Amino acid sequence: MSDLDRAIEQLRACRLIPESQVRELCYKARELLIEEGNVVSVDAPVTICGDIHGQFHDLMELFRVGGDVPDTNYLFMGDFVDRGFYSLESFLLLLCLKVRYPDRITLIRGNHESRQITTVYGFYDECIRKYGSANVWRYCCEVFDYLALGAIVLGASSELEPTGSSMNDTTQSTMPIDDGELETEVLNSHGEVTSTSYRPRFRPSSVASNDSRNISPPRDISAASGSTGTPTRTGVPGTGASADGNGSATTSRTGAVLCVHGGLSPLIDSVDKIRLIDRKQEVPHEGAMCDLLWSDPDEIEGWGLSPRGAGFLFGGDIVKQFNHLNGLSLVARAHQLVMEGYKEMFDGGIVTVWSAPNYCYRCGNVAAILELGEDTSNGGTIARSNGEYGRSNGVLGEGNTVVSPGRRYRVFEAAAQDTRGMPAKKPVADYFL
């Protein structure tokens, strides 16, 4: 067993690794991350996760519900640290997994992955407290500077294969139509379907024969029946988290999905513009990089001032235009607590995914992760729109829009508390000495 595997084992048990090992880990992580572009290309299938905020036990619950690394591909949209008790354990574990399985896990930067913010919201205090010095905080902050700013998910299937296990009495099916595509499915932490939605089967004249069901059934990414809660997955997951997105733009019904922590920026009208940012720095207080990590969608038109004091508010028209120009079907983002764990806005043009259940021990919210399945309709060839400006023009005929991917939300609650023992009291801050 390698040192790295041992570190993973130790961190999974919620035990910290020695400072020297953190240093080494952070060095390796930077070497890896420096090779990634600002916008990482990730192939479906992938499971997209929102804020973690040091809720280690809930992160373990997330892995139980979503499947373990490396069996499931993950994309974490930042805010690993601050507020919770276990920012170190959570972030270091994710970093270890990144170094160990670089193609299976993608980490992008949140607004809390910043020196300034972590000194205010707790991660700095935690490092001092747990390591007795700021060294580990400094190593981590150096890694933060190298995290990608976003990711593009390619090759997601437009249709979900029904999970099969449902809670019959509570299932709210919007349109159980015979010939409908299963567009969204919501499962609880036991793998039981709690709601579904369908859309009319899309039959563009030019690709009418491409009914995916008749050619190649979508790969099963669903949970096994029963309620073990650990989904069974078949086949080799497509990966490619480290590849930069310069794939050719070819036909695809399902538009690409842009993943970013906060949202859009008035300074960014194309995904390519994100690629031009010099990201290896502390998060600035303004500008494109800041906005991507700080902005929020809101029920307004155009752009608005953000009450956060950084980033902007942006309306549905902005999202619609951005998605259209970039051949995107969806923006997935995190950054805001949503009580139901996920929230789609603007006709499904953007979704907030939040993965910290009972946030701050008191919010009473559930958490969610978003699974995007792999599109195998083209005989296994990944059809992609790569999110580049204007590339979608030749692909989509007039009147056609890109179809959003099938979205499976797995909702979960905070991990049980009873397994956590009470630790010894630590020395108090010097105010009390």
Added chain:
Amino acid sequence: MNSDGRSVRNLSKSDASIPHDFIAPGKKIHESQDVSAFLVSKAYTDIMTFLLQLNRSMFPSKLPDGTSQSWPIGTDAVQFSAPIRQLQVLLSKVEDLIQEVPPDNGPRRFGNISFRRWHEVLAERASDLLRECLPAELLDTPSADPAGPTAEAELKAYFLGSWGSGQRLDYGTGHELSFLAFLAAIWKLNGFPQSESGVEERAIVLGVIEPYLELIRALIKTYTLEPAGSHGVWGLDDSSFIPYIFGSAQLSPAINEADLIPEEGSLPGAPDPGGVAKANAVERERKTNMYFSAVGFIYDVKKGPFWEHSPMLYDISGIRAGWGKINKGMVKMYNAEVLSKFPVVQHFPFGSLFSWERDPNAVAAPTTVHATSGPQARPVVPDGGVSSTPARPTVDAGTKAPWATAGAGSRAPPMGPTAAPWAAARRDGPPASSSTLPDTSRMPPGPMAPTRAPWAASQAAPLPGDGGQVPTKAPWAK
């Protein structure tokens, strides 16, 4: 010992015979460096003086027969004067607004959007509410300059600042500070009756501040207000601070008029500080003690192990030296974590009652004669080496655990009897330069070791790509 032999200083009241100009309060703290100027301002001195005055009043009193009188919540031993009762009416009228603006039941994020409306209603009615509950002659106290505002302009600013942010749907210690200033402003304007030392102060704490805190808790629960800029689990409490000060005072050893505030020990029979980690002890004590009352609210709103969601309070509960020790620490911590923190005090407005002007006594030259004669803002620290200009934020050697260095030179030897809690903080030697970011959260700051907003250190140690520019924004909400 000082010639006056007393360890208590009270916030001075205005003299109606001296012409005074009120000033519509405005923001002065725009950048993190401005906090240093705040810490030597008259406003800072007044706030700290008032806080300590209230704190002292909450210590149990020694009685002639050798027993002691404590001051629990709900005690009959504290009488409420007419102004106190009027303030209680004010609080209940503010509370009534909750019924008028019920929380929105629609899909929502955490903070309830109806709180914005609640805030608007409060702002619309604030003048009327103040007029109903405060004496007209107090509100209408004129400026010497006939064109100047009346006292109402200043009182209203602090009143309105006391109820969280309708914009951000949050609440924090900055809002609590505003309420403290509102009460201190009334005090300065002679809005409370003259009485024996401590009598009116106790009534303010038990009769106004504790109900205010209860009302805040109702607001937080009703509108699910978020903590305004917290250290997460690593802060003392998501929203409040002063109940920990007054609550620890309630359980500290008894004093008499001439006694200094005890720095350790507990009132006989006081609950064990370790009780905060035990639900049944909290349930028992929260009815009578402000510290446990605050902890009880944490139990109400948080799920999970206490040591995990409240590690600071958990560790403090292990202190063996008694509630007096905890009280002293809480005051120091308030000075450092609330009054010295840019994100907290940046919104505090300054007028005439809380003046941005420099307190001439704040940085008296070392070892001057007047240090021991006449009223002064705070004891002069002989070896302080205070510069006459507000120090720019500099960087501490921040690579050690706070508690690791605490015993080694940063703590003051016992001060003279008049030592205010901040005096110890100011004994910290000049900060050493270092290329690392400081521990901004633990060093008791003061003018000598100014607390930095998180980004302040970037001036000493430029961050990659930071370009050395001086940021002017807050470490933002959320």
